[in-house]
Amino acid sequence: MSSLREDEFRAEVFRADLEALAGRSRPVDLHDRVVRASRKARTVSAVAAVAVITVVVAGLGLAVWRRPTGPVLPAGPLRPVMLPQGDVPQMWDSGGWLVRDRRAFSDGTLTVPGWPGLPQCLSGRLEFMFGGRAVDNPASVNKEVHVVKSLRADVDHDGSEELLVHLTCHTGFQPGDEEAIMAQVVAYSGDRLLGRVVASPPHTDAPFIGGGGPAIHIMDVSVNDGTVRVDWYDMKSDTSPHSSTTYGWDGHEFKQVGDRTGLGGPTGVELSIEASGARGVDDLGQAFVAVDVTVHNSGPARSSALRLAMVAPVNLQPAGPGWEGCLLPSQAPWLMNLTPSPGQFTGAFAVNCPASAIDPGQTITWRFHFLVGDGPNAAVLSASASPIQPDPSIPSGPRPVSDAPALETISVEVDQQPPGGHEGDRSDNTVQVPVP
Amino acid sequence: MSEPAEALVSPEPFIGRAARDRAEEFAAFVRARTPSLLRTAFLLTGDQHLAEDLVQSALVRTHRAWRRIGPPDHAEAYTRRAMYHLQVSLWRRRRVPESLSAAPPEPRDAGPDETDRVDVRLALLSALRRLSAAQRAVLILRYFDDCSEAEAAQVLGVRVGTVKSQTNKALSRLRVVAPELTRHYFATEVDR
Numbered sequence: 184m185s186s187l188r189e190d191e192f193r194a195e196v197f198r199a200d201l202e203a204l205a206g207r208s209r210p211v212d213l214h215d216r217v218v219r220a221s222r223k224a225r226t227v228s229a230v231a232a233v234a235v236i237t238v239v240v241a242g243l244g245l246a247v248w249r250r251p252t253g254p255v256l257p258a259g260p261l262r263p264v265m266l267p268q269g270d271v272p273q274m275w276d277s278g279g280w281l282v283r284d285r286r287a288f289s290d291g292t293l294t295v296p297g298w299p300g301l302p303q304c305l306s307g308r309l310e311f312m313f314g315g316r317a318v319d320n321p322a323s324v325n326k327e328v329h330v331v332k333s334l335r336a337d338v339d340h341d342g343s344e345e346l347l348v349h350l351t352c353h354t355g356f357q358p359g360d361e362e363a364i365m366a367q368v369v370a371y372s373g374d375r376l377l378g379r380v381v382a383s384p385p386h387t388d389a390p391f392i393g394g395g396g397p398a399i400h401i402m403d404v405s406v407n408d409g410t411v412r413v414d415w416y417d418m419k420s421d422t423s424p425h426s427s428t429t430y431g432w433d434g435h436e437f438k439q440v441g442d443r444t445g446l447g448g449p450t451g452v453e454l455s456i457e458a459s460g461a462r463g464v465d466d467l468g469q470a471f472v473a474v475d476v477t478v479h480n481s482g483p484a485r486s487s488a489l490r491l492a493m494v495a496p497v498n499l500q501p502a503g504p505g506w507e508g509c510l511l512p513s514q515a516p517w518l519m520n521l522t523p524s525p526g527q528f529t530g531a532f533a534v535n536c537p538a539s540a541i542d543p544g545q546t547i548t549w550r551f552h553f554l555v556g557d558g559p560n561a562a563v564l565s566a567s568a569s570p571i572q573p574d575p576s577i578p579s580g581p582r583p584v585s586d587a588p589a590l591e592t593i594s595v596e597v598d599q600q601p602p603g604g605h606e607g608d609r610s611d612n613t614v615q616v617p618v619p
Numbered sequence: 620m621s622e623p624a625e626a627l628v629s630p631e632p633f634i635g636r637a638a639r640d641r642a643e644e645f646a647a648f649v650r651a652r653t654p655s656l657l658r659t660a661f662l663l664t665g666d667q668h669l670a671e672d673l674v675q676s677a678l679v680r681t682h683r684a685w686r687r688i689g690p691p692d693h694a695e696a697y698t699r700r701a702m703y704h705l706q707v708s709l710w711r712r713r714r715v716p717e718s719l720s721a722a723p724p725e726p727r728d729a730g731p732d733e734t735d736r737v738d739v740r741l742a743l744l745s746a747l748r749r750l751s752a753a754q755r756a757v758l759i760l761r762y763f764d765d766c767s768e769a770e771a772a773q774v775l776g777v778r779v780g781t782v783k784s785q786t787n788k789a790l791s792r793l794r795v796v797a798p799e800l801t802r803h804y805f806a807t808e809v810d811r
Contacts, residue, residue: 196804197762198762201763203740209667211653217678218682
């Protein structure tokens with residue numbers, strides 16, 4: 184590639200286009216957000232300073248810190264809380280990227296209990312934004328807290344539903360990556376914190392996955408008849424890594440109410456997936472493709488919540504009620520314009536759909552519809568993906584991506600939600616459906 | 620020691636007035652300059668929400684330093700410098716997926732020429748996202764904020780030579796990631 188001289192560059196044209204692009208930003212009044220964030224950062228700094236002093240003074244106290252009898256540690260009532268506004272989003276992993284659903288929770292505020300053994304993790308009243316992330320300022324990105332999952336259920340048997348939130352504290356271990364070093368499940372009742380259900384032991388040897396100390400990942404949280412079930416995964420165990428423990432509210436705090444239950448196997452879950460596609464025409468004459476996705480769990484354990492991820496050609500447009508709850512490119516532009524396998528095909532988009540857990544032996548089938556043609560995906564992509572079109576005026580230079588064939592299949596993958604960074608069972612869970 | 624009675628009730632008139640004035644100055648500054656800051660941030664991030672996040676983070680720094688920053692024009696320079704630094708340093712910590720902006724499409728009633736420009740701008744937006752944060756920052760400083768090489772170097776805290784080399788690399792990279800933009804932004808042999 185030859186280097187450029189700046190005098191070859193049409194700066195005025197470039198400047199005009201930058202001006203036009205910048206004009207697409209929407210003016211927003213950030214004053215209140217800025218002042219609130221600034222005050223919060225001051226508070227967190229002060230709390231951190233106090234925490235450091237406390238840790239030093241209480242150093243000896245660590246020696247008598249009660250070790251948990253199991254990998255999960257119950258705890259009692261804590262401080263008040265502001266409930267989040269709207270649903271708590273999930274985390275999604277798309278094509279290796281840690282992608283967050285930013286649809287909801289942009290202004291959600293939770294009072295997060297302290298993280299036993301990891302005072303550097305954010306706690307107190309935190310504002311969660313951008314897909315359940317709380318970080319007080321960019322410099323503390325290594326200690327941010329995520330909301331992984333939330334659900335509502337009556338866990339204190341008072342006839343009204345409480346909010347259960349699965350939280351993780353993260354640290355970075357190389358640019359762009361991050362790992363959960365601790366997790367806790369917290370229950371909120373109305374406008375107050377009911378109590379911490381469980382907390383995993385801190386993964387103090389992070390940032391190395393599986394390196395050193397305990398590495399317990401809370402995989403899923405569910406409630407059955409008021410009893411909280413926590414599925415967890417012990418990365419250090421060779422014999423029974425995947426287990427489940429149940430907890431109940433005794434009027435004062437959450438206590439373990441059932442023995443640890445081994446879920447068998449590396450994960451206890453064996454997922455298989457089948458998918459087929461059919462083309463049709465609806466009443467309005469619009470061509471569509473219907474894709475049936477069937478997932479079966481042949482393992483002995485109940486899965487955690489599932490995620491269906493699809494990568495589809497750009498000329499298909501998700502449509503119809505089957506996509507309810509899914510994260511679509513129209514809501515998450517970073518799912519657009521994918522090149523899932525560089526050089527192999529191009530012009531694709533991804534969709535992520537949450538799905539319920541699946542019991543041993545259970546089979547679940549979903550049907551998804553795509554409209555065929557120049558839908559919004561195609562319109563946006565054709566405008567934006569023009570780099571893939573070869574330009575005859577360029578005699579040499581980089582090989583245009585458009586040499587790659589267009590995507591002719593819909594790739595469907597089922598996976599367990601990987602809270603805490605655990606990948607779950609990824610074997611035999613991807614299928615390719617030729618576009619009919 | 621005798622003190623004014625109102626100070627015992629509320630210390631605001633004595634210790635709060637200056638703070639209140641500063642708060643009002645800061646509020647006026649934020650409301651006046653946020654649109655401009657957002658425009659730059661939008662180019663730096665390619666995304667409205669990320670742009671808001673970036674401007675907010677920079678303004679938080681400004682807010683915390685407000686007492687020692689001085690006049691509003693100093694505050695704007697301070698905020699812009701914080702914004703560029705945050706963007707470049709955040710990019711170093713996180714992988715940022717190459718993606719399109721969340722911005723809505725341009726109006727549909729554009730004529731043929733304008734449609735072509737819209738296509739070019741969409742391609743440019745996509746291409747900018749494929750540059751490194753440092754490359755993007757230097758292009759925006761030079762060609763959007765109209766900074767000289769020396770001014771850009773001062774904002775980024777690098778040497779002028781670095782600005783020159785980053786500019787060159789950014790323009791070369793632009794041709795690689797968006798070859799169809801070449802005819803719009805780069806003079807060809809025929810042109811010259």
